[in-house]
Amino acid sequence: MPQFSPATQRLLRTLLGVAVIYLALILGQPAGLDLVRIVDDIRTTPTNIVQQLIIGLSNGAIIVIIALGYTLVYGIIELVNFAHGEVFMLGAFTALLALSLFTSTTAAGGLTAPLWAALLGFIPAMLVCGLLNAGIERLAYRRLRNSPKLAVLISAIGMSFILQNVGLQLGAFGKLTQVGPQFEFLRVLGSNNAAPKSFPVVLSTENLLGDFIIRVTAADLLVMGTALVLMLALNWFVQNTRLGKAMRATAQNRDAAAMMGINVDQIIALTFLIGGALAGAAGMMFGLYNGTAVFTMGFTAGLRSFTAAVLGGIGNIRGAALGGVLIGLLAAFSDQYLAVRWTNAWVFLILVLVLLFRPTGLLGQESGDKA
Amino acid sequence: MKQKLLTNAEIIGILLMGFVALITGGWSVVILVVLLGALVGVNVPAQPGAWRRAVLPGLISALAVVLVTVFHNTVIAGLPKQEHIPPASTSFLVYLGSLGLGTAVAVGVAALRSAPDPRVRRFGLLGLLLVCAVAFPFFEQYAQLFWANAIIVAMIFALQALGLNIVAGYAGMLDLGYVAFFAIGGYTIAMLNSPQFNLQISFWLVIWIAAAAAALFGLLLGAPVIPLRGDYLAIVTLGFGEIVPIVFRNLNAVKIAEPLSELAALVFGRPELALCLAGCVEPLNITNGTDGINPIGRPVLPGVAFVTGQYIPWYFLILTLLAVSVFFISRLRRSRMGRAWVAIREDELAANSMGIDLVRTKLAAFMLGAMFSGFAGAFYGSYVSFVSPDAFDFSISVIVLCMVILGGTGSIVGVLLGGFIIKVADLLLLDKLQVVLGGVLQATIFQGIQNQGMQNFLESLFNASQYKLLLFGIILVTMMQFRPQGLVPSTTERGH
Numbered sequence: 001m002p003q004f005s006p007a008t009q010r011l012l013r014t015l016l017g018v019a020v021i022y023l024a025l026i027l028g029q030p031a032g033l034d035l036v037r038i039v040d041d042i043r044t045t046p047t048n049i050v051q052q053l054i055i056g057l058s059n060g061a062i063i064v065i066i067a068l069g070y071t072l073v074y075g076i077i078e079l080v081n082f083a084h085g086e087v088f089m090l091g092a093f094t095a096l097l098a099l100s101l102f103t104s105t106t107a108a109g110g111l112t113a114p115l116w117a118a119l120l121g122f123i124p125a126m127l128v129c130g131l132l133n134a135g136i137e138r139l140a141y142r143r144l145r146n147s148p149k150l151a152v153l154i155s156a157i158g159m160s161f162i163l164q165n166v167g168l169q170l171g172a173f174g175k176l177t178q179v180g181p182q183f184e185f186l187r188v189l190g191s192n193n194a195a196p197k198s199f200p201v202v203l204s205t206e207n208l209l210g211d212f213i214i215r216v217t218a219a220d221l222l223v224m225g226t227a228l229v230l231m232l233a234l235n236w237f238v239q240n241t242r243l244g245k246a247m248r249a250t251a252q253n254r255d256a257a258a259m260m261g262i263n264v265d266q267i268i269a270l271t272f273l274i275g276g277a278l279a280g281a282a283g284m285m286f287g288l289y290n291g292t293a294v295f296t297m298g299f300t301a302g303l304r305s306f307t308a309a310v311l312g313g314i315g316n317i318r319g320a321a322l323g324g325v326l327i328g329l330l331a332a333f334s335d336q337y338l339a340v341r342w343t344n345a346w347v348f349l350i351l352v353l354v355l356l357f358r359p360t361g362l363l364g365q366e367s368g369d370k371a
Numbered sequence: 372m373k374q375k376l377l378t379n380a381e382i383i384g385i386l387l388m389g390f391v392a393l394i395t396g397g398w399s400v401v402i403l404v405v406l407l408g409a410l411v412g413v414n415v416p417a418q419p420g421a422w423r424r425a426v427l428p429g430l431i432s433a434l435a436v437v438l439v440t441v442f443h444n445t446v447i448a449g450l451p452k453q454e455h456i457p458p459a460s461t462s463f464l465v466y467l468g469s470l471g472l473g474t475a476v477a478v479g480v481a482a483l484r485s486a487p488d489p490r491v492r493r494f495g496l497l498g499l500l501l502v503c504a505v506a507f508p509f510f511e512q513y514a515q516l517f518w519a520n521a522i523i524v525a526m527i528f529a530l531q532a533l534g535l536n537i538v539a540g541y542a543g544m545l546d547l548g549y550v551a552f553f554a555i556g557g558y559t560i561a562m563l564n565s566p567q568f569n570l571q572i573s574f575w576l577v578i579w580i581a582a583a584a585a586a587l588f589g590l591l592l593g594a595p596v597i598p599l600r601g602d603y604l605a606i607v608t609l610g611f612g613e614i615v616p617i618v619f620r621n622l623n624a625v626k627i628a629e630p631l632s633e634l635a636a637l638v639f640g641r642p643e644l645a646l647c648l649a650g651c652v653e654p655l656n657i658t659n660g661t662d663g664i665n666p667i668g669r670p671v672l673p674g675v676a677f678v679t680g681q682y683i684p685w686y687f688l689i690l691t692l693l694a695v696s697v698f699f700i701s702r703l704r705r706s707r708m709g710r711a712w713v714a715i716r717e718d719e720l721a722a723n724s725m726g727i728d729l730v731r732t733k734l735a736a737f738m739l740g741a742m743f744s745g746f747a748g749a750f751y752g753s754y755v756s757f758v759s760p761d762a763f764d765f766s767i768s769v770i771v772l773c774m775v776i777l778g779g780t781g782s783i784v785g786v787l788l789g790g791f792i793i794k795v796a797d798l799l800l801l802d803k804l805q806v807v808l809g810g811v812l813q814a815t816i817f818q819g820i821q822n823q824g825m826q827n828f829l830e831s832l833f834n835a836s837q838y839k840l841l842l843f844g845i846i847l848v849t850m851m852q853f854r855p856q857g858l859v860p861s862t863t864e865r866g867h
Contacts, residue, residue, distance in 0.1 A: 029625075029626070029628065150601060150602070154545075155851040158845070168837060341621050345618065349614065
């Protein structure tokens with residue numbers, strides 16, 4: 001390449017940037033990148049921005065909690081735990097089953113459950129998913145600790161398929177309601193294995209701001225509050241406890257940590273346990289917020305959360321929080337201003353671009369070997 | 372040292388074929404004994420007089436399969452809700468003939484493999500394979516097995532697996548979005564040979580265009596991801612694999628305006644300033660959205676009718692494609708390029724310092740891998756006569772990856788074998804298993820359970836066709852734990 005003066009180089013780079021933006025504006029139009037419509041939308045109903053901000057923050061809160069699981073595991077054994085999204089999905093199913101025990105039918109024929117049951121339901125969901133995730137590590141990853149990375153990744157993909165099938169077959173238990181009244185609580189599973197399951201209504205959907213044009217519901221507050229509590233708790237645990245210190249040491253250098261007397265296997269299992277418990281909590285949050293769960297949802301949610309973790313800098317807990325919020329907002333604004341059916345494509349595009357241009361993410365440190 | 376009666380491979384083969392015989396029965400015994408005989412023959416050490424050592428294991432394994440078939444035909448076929456077994460297949464002569472055929476194949480393969488003349492070895496085995504491959508569809512039609520569709524789809528997937536094997540097996544790059552190229556191949560033929568745009572370009576030309584389009588996208592998608600390594604590469608390709616079907620799903624109402632003029636129109640409040648580039652009168656429908664495109668044109672060949680339900684022409688077409696691909700890829704593997712791929716896989720730094728151009732070599736692998744998937748996609752589109760975005764989801768990428776890993780990463784024979792095992796199990800055996808399991812449940816447990824709800828529940832829980840994902844998952848996990856090199860490891864890796 002010929003040498004240009006710095007000023008010319010800057011000019012060329014600017015021209016290239018303009019050309020790329022121009023091309024994106026043309027090619028992006030079928031995918032909803034339509035300037036006129038976007039400007040029009042903002043001019044006519046500017047409150048949409050605030051509304052999507054709230055929706056994005058709530059969705060982002062759930063994504064953050066899932067992304068933390070990815071980031072913890074990647075930080076410690078450099079594995080993209082592909083099965084994590086499915087653990088989240090099973091967390092939602094566990095939450096649904098826990099809620100089903102306290103479900104009653106309303107006058108209108110819908111299903112409802114009290115709030116204390118939902119809050120209590122976090123415990124089984126987190127417990128089951130934590131143990132499940134630790135079990136997956138023991139069964140599918142531990143033996144491969146010293147194998148090539150790809151072998152572990154493929155094992156993780158296999159695990160995610162197994163879990164997805166478990167989620168599918170859980171639906172079969174809905175048929176037990178025909179057997180007798182003792183199985184009546186399983187009606188939440190419906191009669192079709194693969195169909196989405198509806199959560200009983202726990203929180204009222206009325207607008208907390210009264211008749212104001214912007215809606216804030218109790219679910220928004222609950223999801224954001226829970227996410228905040230979980231994040232603070234995790235941060236405290238990792239920064240202030242002995243086990244947290246051991247986790248950080250293992251993440252930094254596994255061999256050195258082992259030499260200092262840290263039981264590395266135990267710490268890795270603990271990391272999976274915590275990540276799984278968070279996924280379980282996210283499952284409950286998802287169910288309360290969206291009111292539905294389906295056995296295929298782990299894949300998309302997992303990919304979005306993984307994108308969030310990478311965006312923030314994988315292996316970095318604060319990065320996962322930042323990335324999760326950003327992805328939640330991006331998805332919400334894409335739903336409003338671009339096109340709902342293209343949102344997944346935009347999120348994946350962001351993932352690809354981040355990995356290509358800044359594989360260490362927004363808050364990650366430079367490290368030569370990870371990408 | 373005392374000779375063992377049966378080797379481990381033979382025992383596994385007998386168990387596998389016996390299981391298939393248990394749930395299929397009828398005429399399938401003929402095919403199963405031939406397959407098992409071939410396995411036994413290949414398994415005997417190739418040395419002079421090997422055929423004598425193949426007689427006994429050949430006889431035992433054929434006998435096992437025949438006995439299981441007799442069990443199916445007499446006991447299982449009598450259970451409720453079972454498929455019909457042709458009466459001609461249950462005669463004593465068929466059993467005796469299968470026994471002889473299985474033993475003969477075992478002895479014949481062993482004898483050919485240990486023949487002193489290398490040309491006899493090579494062409495004899497190829498000839499035998501050819502005879503079996505040619506005889507299969509006619510026998511299948513006569514015996515009314517209804518296996519042809521599964522075998523054709525299995526070959527389509529085997530073609531894809533061969534392509535992925537170039538990327539993942541030879542060059543060592545894990546591509547989790549391989550379905551993108553399959554989709555591109557399928558949609559290329561769907562747009563060029565269907566009523567969608569009223570184009571009727573001949574199949575024989577379109578299949579090359581489809582392969583070229585897939586290769587082009589392989590280049591476009593591959594170029595930016597080449598610098599990435601390991602799991603990051605896997606995730607980025609997965610992202611592409613997700614984006615491509617979304618694009619096909621959503622390109623059904625395209626309208627594009629020139630952005631600058633549009634902006635000007637907005638600022639000055641004069642809509643007539645906006646220039647329209649495409650889809651001005653009414654939005655362009657390129658891919659017909661979720662409804663997909665159909666009917667897609669069929670190949671035209673004088674004297675041969677390619678229609679739905681007539682499987683033999685399709686069978687020979689895909690067989691030819693597969694055979695040509697195997698020939699091409701095996702030559703490619705031994706070429707300078709093929710050796711460079713393996714060198715990169717084993718040690719990128721060392722390969723680079725030996726003067727291998729990393730970017731060009733990896734891109735070539737990406738393009739060639741995509742090309743085979745494009746071929747497969749075009750054939751698939753024409754064979755099914757219908758493409759829709761739902762047919763190209765992530766599970767296809769994983770199934771093809773399963774095939775490569777199960778068979779043996781980097782080994783052509785292994786990948787073909789893996790492809791057949793997985794797709795035949797997926798399309799054929801799980802359904803048959805479901806029928807048999809249903810019958811067994813009906814005849815045993817259900818006798819004691821009067822509650823209809825409980826019966827419905829058990830039937831739905833033991834619905835074997837819903838356990839596909841579980842099957843793939845178990846294959847991936849167990850292979851990684853216990854035999855990461857696959858069933859038939861490639862020769863270059865056997866030494867390790």
